[in-house]
Amino acid sequence: MAEYTKVALDAMGGDYAPAEIIKGAVDAVNKRKDIRVVVVGKEDIIKAELAKYTYDKEQIEIRNASEVIETAEPPVMAIREKRDSSLVVGMNMVRQKEADALVSAGSSGAILVGGQVIVGRIKGVERPPLAPLLPTKKGFSLLIDCGANVDARPSHLVQFAKMGSIYMENVMGVKNPKVAIVNIGAEEEKGNALVKETFPMLKACPEIHFTGSIEARNIPYGDADVVVCEAFAGNIILKLYEGVGGVLVDKIKEGMMKSLRTKIGALLVKPALKETMKGFDAGEYGGAPLLGLNGLVVKTHGNSKAREVCNSIIQCVTFKEQKINEKIRDSIQKEKE
Amino acid sequence: MAEYTKVALDAMGGDYAPAEIIKGAVDAVNKRKDIRVVVVGKEDIIKAELAKYTYDKEQIEIRNASEVIETAEPPVMAIREKRDSSLVVGMNMVRQKEADALVSAGSSGAILVGGQVIVGRIKGVERPPLAPLLPTKKGFSLLIDCGANVDARPSHLVQFAKMGSIYMENVMGVKNPKVAIVNIGAEEEKGNALVKETFPMLKACPEIHFTGSIEARNIPYGDADVVVCEAFAGNIILKLYEGVGGVLVDKIKEGMMKSLRTKIGALLVKPALKETMKGFDAGEYGGAPLLGLNGLVVKTHGNSKAREVCNSIIQCVTFKEQKINEKIRDSIQKEKE
Numbered sequence: 001m002a003e004y005t006k007v008a009l010d011a012m013g014g015d016y017a018p019a020e021i022i023k024g025a026v027d028a029v030n031k032r033k034d035i036r037v038v039v040v041g042k043e044d045i046i047k048a049e050l051a052k053y054t055y056d057k058e059q060i061e062i063r064n065a066s067e068v069i070e071t072a073e074p075p076v077m078a079i080r081e082k083r084d085s086s087l088v089v090g091m092n093m094v095r096q097k098e099a100d101a102l103v104s105a106g107s108s109g110a111i112l113v114g115g116q117v118i119v120g121r122i123k124g125v126e127r128p129p130l131a132p133l134l135p136t137k138k139g140f141s142l143l144i145d146c147g148a149n150v151d152a153r154p155s156h157l158v159q160f161a162k163m164g165s166i167y168m169e170n171v172m173g174v175k176n177p178k179v180a181i182v183n184i185g186a187e188e189e190k191g192n193a194l195v196k197e198t199f200p201m202l203k204a205c206p207e208i209h210f211t212g213s214i215e216a217r218n219i220p221y222g223d224a225d226v227v228v229c230e231a232f233a234g235n236i237i238l239k240l241y242e243g244v245g246g247v248l249v250d251k252i253k254e255g256m257m258k259s260l261r262t263k264i265g266a267l268l269v270k271p272a273l274k275e276t277m278k279g280f281d282a283g284e285y286g287g288a289p290l291l292g293l294n295g296l297v298v299k300t301h302g303n304s305k306a307r308e309v310c311n312s313i314i315q316c317v318t319f320k321e322q323k324i325n326e327k328i329r330d331s332i333q334k335e336k337e
Numbered sequence: 338m339a340e341y342t343k344v345a346l347d348a349m350g351g352d353y354a355p356a357e358i359i360k361g362a363v364d365a366v367n368k369r370k371d372i373r374v375v376v377v378g379k380e381d382i383i384k385a386e387l388a389k390y391t392y393d394k395e396q397i398e399i400r401n402a403s404e405v406i407e408t409a410e411p412p413v414m415a416i417r418e419k420r421d422s423s424l425v426v427g428m429n430m431v432r433q434k435e436a437d438a439l440v441s442a443g444s445s446g447a448i449l450v451g452g453q454v455i456v457g458r459i460k461g462v463e464r465p466p467l468a469p470l471l472p473t474k475k476g477f478s479l480l481i482d483c484g485a486n487v488d489a490r491p492s493h494l495v496q497f498a499k500m501g502s503i504y505m506e507n508v509m510g511v512k513n514p515k516v517a518i519v520n521i522g523a524e525e526e527k528g529n530a531l532v533k534e535t536f537p538m539l540k541a542c543p544e545i546h547f548t549g550s551i552e553a554r555n556i557p558y559g560d561a562d563v564v565v566c567e568a569f570a571g572n573i574i575l576k577l578y579e580g581v582g583g584v585l586v587d588k589i590k591e592g593m594m595k596s597l598r599t600k601i602g603a604l605l606v607k608p609a610l611k612e613t614m615k616g617f618d619a620g621e622y623g624g625a626p627l628l629g630l631n632g633l634v635v636k637t638h639g640n641s642k643a644r645e646v647c648n649s650i651i652q653c654v655t656f657k658e659q660k661i662n663e664k665i666r667d668s669i670q671k672e673k674e
Binding site for chain 1: 473474485487488519521528529530532552553554555556557558568569570572573574575576577578579580581582583584585586587588589591592593595596598599601602603604605606607609610611612613614617
């Protein structure tokens with residue numbers, strides 16, 4: 001492939017598809033000359049959307065796909081049967097090395113299944129983890145795994161730790177990232193069976209900077225850069241983050257609307273408050289990579305707008321440039337020696 | 338016992354012990370004539386503290402205990418060896434029916450161990466869960482279990498659901514409480530092995546109002562009254578609630594301190610904001626009961642001040658009046674028939 005990164009973009013997945021998704025593609029190519037986007041989906045719809053914008057026509061092409069996978073569809077069936085869906089067509093492009101990466105805001109389940117079944121795992125990777133970035137007080141941390149495959153084994157968690165470290169160091173630019181395992185106490189002897197078994201394995205792993213256990217309370221403070229856990233726990237962490245944040249913001253708005261006095265105060269604090277809270281918004285950092293695949297698949301939030309889609313596309317460039325998959329392959333290979 | 342509720346209070350446990358703990362006892366007896374508090378701990382210290390307040394001397398007595406269990410001590414050893422600690426002396430009072438309940442802000446681990454070893458389980462209860470109240474958008478929900486015993490079995494979770502329902506209905510006054518199991522999706526077929534096995538058992542349980550799965554995102558919105566999960570997950574939920582809340586409040590303060598303009602705005606909104614946020618503070622509702630014991634043990638936050646201690650003591654009255662333990666015994670008994 002050439003000196004640009006080619007990203008297949010699922011134009012039909014997500015709450016704001018196709019308009020915001022396509023706008024994200026236009027924003028990305030207008031920001032960076034080293035990106036080509038293949039917008040995958042219903043051609044006529046995509047054409048009509050693209051006609052609204054000015055951009056270098058060389059940087060965006062359209063690939064027609066007649067079907068759409070809906071969020072509620074059973075993933076395995078959807079991937080198997082909707083061969084001409086935007087997601088499956090995009091994944092096949094990655095499989096056949098026609099594209100370096102796929103970005104989708106569509107059904108998580110279908111993305112996870114498609115990633116494994118169509119794109120395929122790097123040899124030696126036991127389970128590809130979905131690893132979103134969580135906003136923290138200091139910046140962001142990688143939460144690994146939040147996928148759909150629960151009941152992980154210790155060896156899975158060790159691979160998550162390695163892949164997460166590589167990603168944070170090389171894509172996000174965090175030097176010597178601190179890796180911690182989610183636990184119910186700081187002491188090594190605490191935890192459930194899985195954590196107790198995994199802890200010494202992580203401790204013995206020379207390739208990562210393992211700092212021990214992290215209690216959930218300390219995750220938002222950014223005490224670890226790579227937060228390792230099994231997907232059931234990861235899912236709870238990711239979704240509770242959203243839930244508690246959402247309710248607190250609602251409560252604050254309610255408090256600010258109480259009287260004329262508070263409404264005036266709200267006018268004065270709002271812009272600065274918005275600015276501070278922006279640092280606590282995951283969308284700033286793009287989507288969650290599904291790591292350990294023969295290619296890159298990035299899942300952006302279902303409610304992604306153009307900004308997050310654009311950031312997710314740009315993220316793929318660093319992933320390619322830094323040869324993340326080669327690094328993962330080497331790291332997993334070492335394990336087997 | 339008489340027509341009052343007798344509560345043993347561990348005066349030596351918690352970040353603000355003994356001053357705030359003892360103030361909580363005084364506040365409780367000054368609010369309610371139907372309470373007697375036995376303040377357990379170093380007699381001279383307690384006497385000096387109590388001398389600061391005015392209260393009905395009949396309602397508070399002192400029980401000397403020469404030792405203190407520190408937070409960092411290994412729980413099993415602490416309970417076994419510190420026979421004259423305030424916690425062990427208080428628990429023995431409950432065991433010997435000298436007190437209806439024990440309230441402590443001390444070491445969670447020691448409280449959990451002592452509850453089981455000294456106070457003892459109700460016959461048929463497999464594992465006593467620790468069940469804190471979580472603030473939600475609508476009010477509060479009971480999170481059950483947050484104890485130290487992880488890797489629970491499905492039968493444990495079913496008992497948690499029953500005990501939690503009894504507590505919410507009779508102590509917290511929530512009619513026909515909605516019970517849900519924490520899961521990574523709404524569908525019955527989702528989840529880890531434990532959830533998949535427990536789900537149909539909860540569905541088949543006639544004594545509870547089971548509404549299915551709850552995703553972590555919806556917990557803060559109050560979609561369920563009794564949130565059932567295994568203790569590892571419960572611990573993550575409880576602590577992440579605190580962490581995300583803490584960081585968001587810090588971020589808001591930071592945003593409000595940015596300029597003169599925002600500082601003026603902050604002065605105008607602060608009182609109303611404080612009032613709204615109070616509804617999102619777990620301390621309002623008292624401590625977390627350790628359910629299923631031959632007596633009541635209530636764990637209040639380590640950082641409890643007088644208000645939470647007072648609320649926790651008052652909570653014990655309803656627990657006794659509503660004969661919660663008899664109800665739990667009946668419910669567990671039915672299971673065996």
